[in-house]
Amino acid sequence: MSADSPPYRLVQKLLIKKRKMPHSRLRCLHDKNGTNSHDVPSNFQLLFFAMCRMSSFPWDALERALQNSPSEVILDILRKTCLHPICRQNPPSVKYRKLFLSELIKRHELYASEPLDELYDALGDVIGAKEETVCYKSYLLPSGEPVGLEENVAVISEGTTGLVTWEAALHLAEWALEHPDIFTGRTVLELGSGVGLTGIVVCRVCKPTKYVFSDCHQSVLERLRNNITRNGLTEQGSPGVSVLTEEVDWQNVKKDQLRRIGADTIIAADVVYDPDIIGCLVRLLAELLKCKGQQRHPEVYIASTIRNPETYNCFKNELEKAGLKHIVITHPVTQVFPYNRIVSIEMIKVHC
CATH class of the missing domain: 3.40.50.150 (Vaccinia Virus protein VP39)
Structure with a gap:
């Protein structure tokens, strides 16, 4: 992404704004139910590559995991989704990735005192992408190998x-x-x-x-x-x-x-x-x-x-x-x- 591109400037403004955000604005949801932070990113990966509805994602489990190490969990999800090689080869639709990243940013800022640059870089890349009439869905076999499909x-x-x-x-x-x-x-x-x-x-x-x-x-x-x-x-x-x-x-x-x-x-x-x-x-x-x-x-x-x-x-x-x-x-x-x-x-x- 070029330093002169509109998406880059937009992301930089967002980063500056969030670095000025006072810690008192962060909201913490207290939940005594435990969750396995290793399972949450894997579940997000399965749902993301199949382009499932956002409402089907385990957001409650994510918020429980974010209470302990928000940036680490979000970065793990990011690496398993938008930054994963499957996404480069078989990317879900631009609209879907924008919505997904926006939801991750919303959750992350509730628990982290500092923004995660990788999130905003990924959003900037998607903002600058052209929407197509086709997208790609990937379904992971039990072996972990993907079946990638071009669909309308x-x-x-x-x-x-x-x-x-x-x-x-x-x-x-x-x-x-x-x-x-x-x-x-x-x-x-x-x-x-x-x-x-x-x-x-x-x-x-x-x-x-x-x-x-x-x-x-x-x-x-x-x-x-x-x-x-x-x-x-x-x-x-x-x-x-x-x-x-x-x-x-x-x-x-x-x-x-x-x-x-x-x-x-x-x-x-x-x-x-x-x-x-x-x-x-x-x-x-x-x-x-x-x-x-x-x-x-x-x-x-x-x-x-x-x-x-x-x-x-x-x-x-x-x-x-x-x-x-x-x-x-x-x-x-x-x-x-x-x-x-x-x-x-x-x-x-x-x-x-």
């Missing part, structure tokens, strides 16, 4: 909702981490892959022989290919897994295409949301389940966020009409990724 800032854009990650995809990814045997050594077809979160997690952890990402929207397919490459998976040959991206139009899919893919395991997340596409989705599932020439009968797993019970029940009724049965998978999954767990998500296995 807007939930609906370019005529599709497929350019962002939805809760059911995260739930399905967590379920896959607990059931790698369903994917290991198999050919997996994912319907409606979106930006690719679930498939990338499966490829990175569950060791399928071949993984076929699919979608029908051209903008989604382009973003999907970018995210696959971003995470070290390429169609030219990825370590340990053959990765393909296919355009699969549920309405006009060809039997030859399905036979060529030859999937052993078929998964989908958040594909049951529009009554107009339920019919072609069920017909596709029926065709996949009766495909010949495969060594084992394919298994089909679908994770759905139940936003409209009427639409979801319509899907189940159409499955029954097509001669397909389903089993609701009731086993809970271990929380790995941060997302809204209040929403109703159901996993089913579809079979003949």
Whole structure:
């Protein structure tokens, strides 16, 4: 950041103002509940890189930790978020980082007698950054490695909702981490892959022989290919897994295409949301389940966020009409990724 730049001058003014702030203005919240200051920065890291809502951050736990060593705790959070290498490679949106840093500054000044220069330097860098229509979200695997995704800032854009990650995809990814045997050594077809979160997690952890990402929207397919490459998976040959991206139009899919893919395991997340596409989705599932020439009968797993019970029940009724049965998978999954767990998500296995 240049010494002549407006953000730099703004930050310097803020620093001067805060250095003049009398200690008597600092507020201390007394709370006898203890907290592990090492856990707080790690939790902030998970939530920050997934661009979770500010209200979901453990602010109360942070304020308890700040009573003992405010600058050290805030600096640890800063190093795990805005100053972390992941943030340089896959930065959350400019607006999000501004809000996050503003909240940290607000909390820090309640407990510290001196400002933390690193905080204001980070804010100055963000103030001078240009807001984009895309942002990056990163989800940390149990190993600590990130799955970085380029997504649109807007939930609906370019005529599709497929350019962002939805809760059911995260739930399905967590379920896959607990059931790698369903994917290991198999050919997996994912319907409606979106930006690719679930498939990338499966490829990175569950060791399928071949993984076929699919979608029908051209903008989604382009973003999907970018995210696959971003995470070290390429169609030219990825370590340990053959990765393909296919355009699969549920309405006009060809039997030859399905036979060529030859999937052993078929998964989908958040594909049951529009009554107009339920019919072609069920017909596709029926065709996949009766495909010949495969060594084992394919298994089909679908994770759905139940936003409209009427639409979801319509899907189940159409499955029954097509001669397909389903089993609701009731086993809970271990929380790995941060997302809204209040929403109703159901996993089913579809079979003949």
